[in-house]
Amino acid sequence: MKRRVAILISGRGSNMVALIEASKEEAFPAEIVVVISNRADAGGLEKAKSSGIATLTIESKPFGADRAAFEAVLQSALDEHRVDLICLGGFMRLLTAAFVQRWYGRMLNIxxxxxxxxxxxxxxxxxxxxxxxxxxxxxxxxxxxxxxxxxxxxxxxxxxxxxxxxxxxxxxxxxxxxxxxxxxxxxxxxxxxxxxxxxxxxxxxxxxxxxxxxxxx
Missing domain, CATH: 3.40.50.170 (Formyl transferase, N-terminal domain)
Structure with a gap:
């Protein structure tokens, strides 16, 4: 069974595109099930939509310095899409230690x-x-x-x-x-x-x- 992957972005999503293209291979062991941005103006959102990938915007600005509150909404979205792995692709939002530890060994960055x-x-x-x-x-x-x-x-x-x-x-x-x-x-x-x-x-x-x-x- 393919692992279910979420990609988190804040901008153009060039690495996101590379991951989506690779996942189109039948033998690739993962599928990109959702792209989530903390910015509504992130260029990568349209690229993901054009590839048929579900997208979601969770604006981080309204949460201010309350990172835990932002991550609670993010975690709900990840749960809803039954995500197994996270790939950060130019995600310009600091994550709390609690969130990172919850995803330890299952969250990648480049x-x-x-x-x-x-x-x-x-x-x-x-x-x-x-x-x-x-x-x-x-x-x-x-x-x-x-x-x-x-x-x-x-x-x-x-x-x-x-x-x-x-x-x-x-x-x-x-x-x-x-x-x-x-x-x-x-x-x-x-x-x-x-x-x-x-x-x-x-x-x-x-x-x-x-x-x-x-x-x-």
Whole structure:
């Protein structure tokens, strides 16, 4: 039976689209049953509707700082749609520790850096200021601390000497669209287990790929 997934968004929903497209494969072990936004003007809502996905807006602004009250309404919607897994896709609303712990091991997020490096805002600019030669994206399980949960999957890109935060971010976004569906596939098919703060996968073939930047002669 396919796992039932909710995607939470606040904006354009580009990773949401990647997840929806992947879920259209007959063999994909999850189905997107609802897209929920905390902003009525989120561009991703129309994209989800055009794909035949149910959408719901729960405006967070009227709740102010009362995050628990907002999450009570959110949880009711998740229960109504019998959601098994949550994917955050640019969801710009802090979640309480209680909500996160309730969904521990069942809620994923994606961040445009190779965590634990450069958490928080403007990670591409952080990477360029640090002078790293490789950057990328990370899919991780959500815990109360921001951008700090067990790492499920990462994808890397080489940093170019003429990169700006925008050009680096565009290449990282392409990686995000590749790894987020694959990460959801692993979780939904039961190939992931958490051992403390470490995420381990089963049934994966070994590999010896390397990425060196700048390329050596």
């Amino acid at each position: 961040h445009p850096s190779l965590l634990p490096s450069f958490p928080g805002l403007e990670p591409q600019a952080q990477a360029l200021r640090a002078g790293v030669k490789i950057s990328g994206a990370t899919v991780h399980f959500v815990i109360p601390e921001t951008d700090a949960g067990p790492i499920l999957m990462q994808g890397a890109v080489a940093v170019r000497v003429d990169d700006t935060p925008e050009t680096l971010g565009a290449r990282i976004l392409e990686i995000e669209h590749r790894i987020y569906p694959d990460a959801l596939r692993l979780v939904a098919s039961g190939q992931v287990r958490l051992e403390g703060d470490i995420c381990k996968t089963t049934g994966s073939a070994g590999f010896d790929d390397t990425l060196i930047s700048p390329a050596s002669a």
